Ligand SMILES: Nc1nc2c(ncn2[C@@H]2O[C@H](COP(=O)(O)OP(=O)(O)OP(=O)(O)O)[C@@H](O)[C@H]2O)c(=O)[nH]1
C-alpha cells in the first residue's frame with residue numbers, strides 16, 4: 228500500500244517513539260522484540276514490559292568497558308535485568324553522570340547465549356534518536372501478537388545505516404557580514420530526519436575546485452561563543468575567507484556534538500568537568516569518538532554541483548571520507564583560529580587521539 232510508511236519512515240517514527248518513552252517492535256525472521264530506550268522509559272511501562280516477559284538490557288561495548296561488564300557480542304553487551312532493577316537502576320547503568328560517586332555498579336550478569344541482532348539494531352536506533360545508547364529489549368516468543376498501535380519494523384534486509392536521500396527545499400539570498408553575496412540552501416531528508424544547510428558565497432565555478440567547509444553544528448560554540456572549542460571562530464573564519472575570495476560553499480550540518488546531539492554533548496561536558504577528555508567522555512557515555520555520517524556532506528556537495536574542493540579543515544578523516552565518497556579534495560586549507568586557554572586541552576586531545584593536524 229502506497230499510503231503506509233516505508234522502512235525509513237518507520238525508522239524515523241520509531242526514533243520519535245523512543246524519545247517519547249514508547250516501546251517499538253523490531254522483527255527479524257521469526258524473532259521479535261519490544262524495545263525501549265532506557266533514558267525515557269517511564270516506570271509504568273517498565274512494569275508492563277516485565278509483565279510480558281524478561282527484558283534484557285543492551286549497552287554498547289564502550290559503556291560496558293567502563294562498567295566492567297562482559298561484551299560477549301563484541302560491539303555490545305546484553306545484561307540480564309535483575310528482579311529488583313527499577314528505572315533508577317537502569318538509568319545509573321546508562322548514564323555515567325554518577326559513575327564516580329558510585330564506582331561499584333554491578334556486578335552484571337552478561338548474557339552469552341542467543342542472538343544480538345535485534346539488540347544491535349535497537350542501540351543503533353537509540354543513538355540515531357540522540358538518546359543514551361542503552362536499551363531494554365524484551366524478546367517475544369515466536370508468533371506472539373505484538374501490542375496494538377506499537378510501531379513495527381521488519382529488519383529483514385534492512386540497512387539501518389543506509390544514507391538518507393536529501394532534497395533541496397528552497398534557497399534564498401542572504402547578505403552577511405562576510406559577504407554581500409550569500410545564499411542559503413535548505414536540504415531535507417525523505418525520512419523526516421534532520422535538515423541540513425548549505426551557505427553558498429558568490430557564484431562558484433562548478434568546473435573548478437571550490438573553497439569548501441563542512442561545519443558540524445555546535446550550539447555552544449557557534450551561538451554562545453563557548454571557549455571550550457574552536458567551532459565559532461572556525462565558522463566565521465571560513466565564511467570570511469570565502470567572502471574575501473569571492474566564492475565558496477559552507478555546509479552547516481546539523482550533527483551537533485560530533486553526531487551525539489546536544490543533550491549527550493552536555494553529558495560529555497559534565498564528564499569533562501570530572502577530568503575526562505573529549506574522547507574518553509564520549510566512550511564513557513557509550514559512544515564512539517565521532518558518530519557523524521560524512522556521506523551527507525558529500526551528497527549535498529554533489530547535489531549542488533560540486534565534485535572537487537579545496538577543503539578548509541584540520542581533520543584528515545574528513546578528507547579521507549570525502550575522497551571515499553567521490554569528492555576530489557585537491558587541497559587542504561588549514562583553519563587555525565580560536566585557540567583559547569580553555570580549549571588548549573581539547574585541541575591537544577584531538578591532535579593526539581583523533582589525528583587532527585596542528
Ligand atoms: N561529543 C563532543 N562533541 C564536541 C565536543 N566539542 C565540540 N564538539 C562537536 O564537535 C564538532 C566539531 O566539528 P568540526 O568543526 O567539523 O570539527 P572537526 O571534526 O574537529 O574538524 P575541523 O574543524 O574541520 O578540523 C561539532 O559538532 C561540535 O558540536 C566535545 O567535547 N564532545
Ligand SMILES: [Zn+2]
Pocket residue numbers: 445447448449456457458459
Ligand atoms: Zn564547538
